[in-house]
Amino acid sequence: MATSHLLHAPTILINGGLRFPTNCCTNVSPSPLCHSSTTIPTLNFRTKGKGPSIRCQSTGTDGPKTRNLLDNASNLLTNFLSGGNLGSMPVAEGAVSDLFSRPLFFALYDWFLEHGSVYKLAFGPKAFVVVSDPIVARHILRENPFSYDKGVLADILEPIMGKGLIPADVSTWKQRRRVIAPGFHALYLESMAKIFADCSARTIIKVEELLERQDLHGGKEIELDLEAEFSSLALDIIGLGIFNYDFGSVTKESPIIKAVYGTLFEAEHRSTFYIPYWKIPLARWLVPRQRKFQQDLKVINDCLDGLIRNAKETRQETDVEKLQQRDYVNLKDASLLRFLVDMRGADVDDRQLRDDLMTMLIAGHETTAAVLTWAVFLLAQNPSKMKKAQAEIDSVLGQERPTLESLKKLEFIRLIVVEALRLFPQPPLLIRRSLTSDLLPGGHKGNKDGYAIPAGTDIFISVYNLHRSPYFWDKPHEFEPERFLAQKKSEGIEGWAGFDPSRSPGALYPNEIISDFALLPFGGGPRKCVGDQFALMESTVALAMLLQKFDVELKGSPESVELVTGATIHTKNGLWCKLKKRSDIL
Template sequence: MRATTGGVTEPSSAPEEALPDENFKPEQLKFQDIVSLWVTQILQTYGGKESKDNAPVCEGVIDDLVGGPIFLALYPYFRRYGGVFKLAFGPKVFMVLSDPVIVREVLKEKPFSFDKGVLAEILEPIMGQGLIPAPYAVWKNRRRQLVPGFHKAWLDHMVGLFGHCSNELVRNLDKSAEDGEVVDMEERFCSVSLDIIGLAVFNYDFGSVTKESPIISAVYNCLQEAAHRSTFYFPYWNIPFATDIVPRQREFKQNMKIINETLNGLIQKAQKFEGTEDLEELQNRDYSKVKDPSLLRFLVDIRGADVTDSQLRDDLMTMLIAGHETTAAVLTWGLFCLMQNPELMKRIQADIDEVMGDDDRTPTYDDIQKLESVRLCIAEALRLYPEPPILIRRCLEDVTLPKGAGDAEVTLIKGMDIFISVWNLHRSPECWENPEEFDPFRFKRPFANPGVKDWAGYNPELFTGLYPNEVASDFAFIPFGAGARKCIGDQFAMLEATIAMAMVLRRYDFELTTDPKDIGMTMGATIHTEKGLPEMIATREEMRDAKLDIGYRDFCAHLLIPLNECRRKSFFLPWKCEHERHVYEKCQYKEYMKRVAAMKASKE
């Protein structure tokens, strides 16, 4: 790997030549386009008419939409029909794309032949015309204003902020470890990532690691409503007065009021103070000496009098949701994977110890550059559990696709809805060796497959930043999207996740309190666990201080420490410490039965 030297790399963005000129206007869909598409699809799928798109057809069942996460339902179809197929639900048809060559065509070569389609319709009530759901004209203006905010000086300062918030998480976990509590690490990661977004973007302390506030609850409920709307087959919420009659829609309306009032208050507060409008001065300022280093402050300064509350609100809402959901999810699934590979976790912890030493400090940017194994774990978690697992587009004009791994030349018809299945792409046996395995160091090895026509394979020599992106993988790995509409916060998210993961692994050993198969998955804005990630934790320092042999540093270690302490204090009298011994031995028995069950299952 060629590590980037110096300061933080600039955020990824589309090359300037990929953007159309100022006079460009994308095609617009008309009502007759949609009607024509529906009629064509019905006749092709059910009437025997010759296929215009030439794609294999898979007739979905309603359970694919409402019976569980849809990205899981798409994978068996992908293995059967290949990298491009048509999923039909009556007259409604989605083209599912899971081939890197085809994905490259859509995201990089012809990004403005598509808009966000269904996704924009779902997110508009929440994000307004923020960067994610915005149509081209709005997106172009938004992006031009937002990208400079993620500049080097600001990201350098954010590294310290990430460490500060992660320290709060560590202190909170210390108390849980001391009390022997079962900890839901998904909830803790959600809290710390929300606190980071609050301070970094708004200069607002949610304090969610230690308490819950109404806006936190409102944000999560709105995300759940967005997930509900993305899978419900009829948009009943658009019916007049539905937001006043339907209970869940009344709750959504109330939650949006809480969020809007909070964001509008922060915007008004930021606008009271005058700042400079000089971009170069803003990007070169010493943020350690700035009272309000938030992205909101930067946006208010650079936009000057032209900024509207509505524009800022949409931008901030987008960053609030997108900014904390992705990081929390990748930390959750990264830790989940590491807990199932204790030897790998020990290796990662040893790497962290070597870089950080014995000093009780937070990582610097130089440390992050050296913590390659931690960054690779984050990348591998994003490969196995991409956030989001599906990218949604709608075709604005007919687009003929390259063949890729397939044999047919497929045409996307104007008005057709597209699912880019990142889940399928990241787990494709055509693109990855042993794709179901958690193997962070796969990113240091090249991989090629001549069977995928025009795909360059994965080349570690092109891995030059904080993570291996779509360039190194030739669009087989797109954790933050790709092309002109790629996520502008990818560097921010990788820095944040690397620091948080390094700080918790440096201090704690983790073990699940349930069978990994019982964790389950559900889909909101990202992939969540179905029932949380319950774990027992003991600090590595506690186990060292208690002089526990390596063989006893397991799930029950937090119970052995007080038992040994009691034994020493009672001079090892056998009738003492009955309660502590009973609790520890019960834990050991449960662990033994789990191992027996796992052994039986492996032989079946």
């Protein structure tokens, strides 16, 4: 549940599609030195043969992309208005046309290979600093976290999430974080494991029933959009786990479910549209999609207000320590809302509680569905790794449902989830704005004196670039869940401590501490996602239960899957797969 960074897509992002290439140059791993290349590394695994291959989509000729008149005008305007503010920094003069041809984070990767780990991106009247280095990311996120806020992100999300954890100002965030974080304690997560399994079972039963009907007609497999199924599953889990409300979206559709999806689509629309037209006076009433958004928001807010009211009517106020010692496994209402309402000394108005719940609903739903989608996409192209995962599931679970204890033994499944987040981070960018002037470290191969930035500088921390950096990862574009088991030394990279699982003993999942900020699936520092373990465990249970029962193949080729970005990286037309009952179940 990426409550600290979901929807960190700036207003300059345009929702664009990328069809994975079918006839382009093959390249095993991009060289850090091939700066003249303008290619987009993408995964295109062979389903036959010994292992995966990597293909690249060319974005131009051997030289830099030819810019058109609009691009040149944009760069001149940027240089005139903001070119002198970041004088010592390498400059990537953006092509405005890139905004419409492909997701921006692919272009950011090209420029990262060409200009280095810290560079200025010039787009129209605005300049951004793009960070693709763990040393610099650590400086911003952990060492100086309150010298930066969410900038344009808060402006986009405030009408939807109010003062929830993502868009909240620093003072509000500090107060709410102190209240919310204790709610994600060990006994709560243990009880959530049962909810994860119960909700996942709904999806399993649905698939089994579809297979039974298909079998009556002479078929032994079904075709299903797993992205849509994962989206419904994630919504049900968030509803029950966070505010004790059963959406039942796996098997039915209701006005509240339609409103939730309408709000999700609008949140993504706002994060990917160039001009914030919704701020124009009367737009909320004159523009049809904005009228619908206001209606959807009212439906959800009325529902949340009712849940908050009911929780307060049955309030049992007590201290945090006693709340954390409740019998959550047998508690009728083990939701986070119940914890927040019953916490002594944490009285807050209904509006703030509603903002908190709305933030978790939006953030927790979208991210988990995307993680599961790409995990299946990757596994379907690697039959040997899918079989390895199923063998672990059979050994640990047999035909039983996962529990917190058995989840701890599903090591390979957990690593698959994290590797999917490495290759397809949700979201691919984190947004920050400097509140004061600062001196950024130069990072690996950057200026040793660092880079001075003035107050008000907008920064993109490119998680996608970090996760696929050839400097910090071996075979960065390949799907290798086992990579997290081995220590990786810093190999002479000054200021980076390397990858070492022993730095975070007892951690179920690799994190930013183990990787020294080269892996940021949930951000890092004080404003790291408060629900990271919730989301990771939820994804692990759902993936394990799917593979426990079914074999999964892509309906078409990997190249037929179109990728688009907005709040998260997702598919354009769904992840259509073939599912059939496993024939090798013990």
